[in-house]
Every structure is written in C-alpha cells, then in structure tokens.
Amino acid sequence: MRLDEGEMLNLWKTIMHLQPVRRDCTIEREDGIDVDEFLLVRIRQWYANLLLSAPEGVVPVEDVKDQLSLMMADNGVVTAMVPPECVRPVEWKLAAWKKSVTLFLQPDVPEVAYLHNEWTQPGVCEPAAVDYGNRILLFSLPEGELPIFDMARCVVRPADGTYSFHASALSTIPSWAATLPPMP
Numbered sequence: 001m002r003l004d005e006g007e008m009l010n011l012w013k014t015i016m017h018l019q020p021v022r023r024d025c026t027i028e029r030e031d032g033i034d035v036d037e038f039l040l041v042r043i044r045q046w047y048a049n050l051l052l053s054a055p056e057g058v059v060p061v062e063d064v065k066d067q068l069s070l071m072m073a074d075n076g077v078v079t080a081m082v083p084p085e086c087v088r089p090v091e092w093k094l095a096a097w098k099k100s101v102t103l104f105l106q107p108d109v110p111e112v113a114y115l116h117n118e119w120t121q122p123g124v125c126e127p128a129a130v131d132y133g134n135r136i137l138l139f140s141l142p143e144g145e146l147p148i149f150d151m152a153r154c155v156v157r158p159a160d161g162t163y164s165f166h167a168s169a170l171s172t173i174p175s176w177a178a179t180l181p182p183m184p
Helices: 005-015 035-053 111-115 167-178
Strands: 061-063 069-072 078-081 086-094 128-131 135-139 149-156
Touching: 005 035, 005 167, 035 086, 035 167, 086 128, 086 135, 111 128
Parallel strands: none
Antiparallel strands: 061 149, 069 078, 078 135, 086 149, 128 135
16 A cells, blocks of 8 residues: 555544544534644554564565665674665675675674674674664675675655555554554
8 A cells, every 4th residue: 555644644534433524513612632633643653663563565665775875894894874764674685695684683782792803793604784773784794895785675664755555554553543642
C-alpha cells in the first residue's frame, strides 16, 4: 500500500470506527479537540514504530550503496555515513567480504569492544557492523582492499512523505493505538 497523508487519515478513521460520519444531524462543540490533528500525530508515531520494528517485506527497503559517504581507517574499519531517509540497516555487504551482515550491533553492547582490538577484530569471513544511527562502522577489510559495496539495504522513509507498507500492517493499528493514552 502507498497512501498520502489524507488517505492514511481516512483509513485510520475507518479502522478506529470514526467513519462513516453521520450526515443526518449536526453537533457543535466549542471545547472539542481537533480529531484530525490528534490522529495525524498517532499515525506518524505508528509509522515511525513500524519502520523501526516491522520485518522486511512489510516496510520499504532500498539499496542505498550509491548514496553512502565512506571513510576508511588504517586498521581496515570502514565508516559509512547513512543517508537521512534510512531508518535502519537490513543487510550490508562489502565486495571483499565472504558473506553479508544482517545483525547490526548497538554501540553499547560488550561485543563491540572486541571489534576494536586488532587481535579480535573480525575479517572477511565473519564481518561485523555497529549501528550508530547516522553512521555504521564495518569490521573489517584486509590491507589494500577498497571499500566497495555489493549492497547496503536499509528500511527507508519514503522521500515524498507517503506511507508505504504491506497491507498486513493494518492489523497492528488497533492494538498499537490501544497502548496510547486515550483521546482527551
């Protein structure tokens, strides 16, 4: 599914049983809330959560290897600056590596300390990656190898502001919305 914000708002209103609107009466209130704005905030929260947590195939994934800015240290560690539309990495592979990386470590896990040690640093057979959000450290390349990517697949936020996801994600809306505070 690919919906703009207005279509997404109408879909949420239907799912949340706020539509269809009754047209045979008029009710006016001066102390009410802007339901559309309230729902738009929840929609944005839901979609941000979906991009961060949904499995591949439910959210948009693109290969961003041509958009990366790279730096390489003397010890073979490659730093890749991630484009702003990337929400999270999915699968990355440098051409010199024997296999791709699909597990991206967080900087605060103890295993990361071993990656920086020259004796325990992984190589081309068992590469590793650490996700710092706006950059990813890739461990590592042998001396003399250039950091050339076979792939750098990431979950991406659509640049045009639309909501892109598999229809199966619609079933998560009621349970996710139930975890939020009720409407005032």
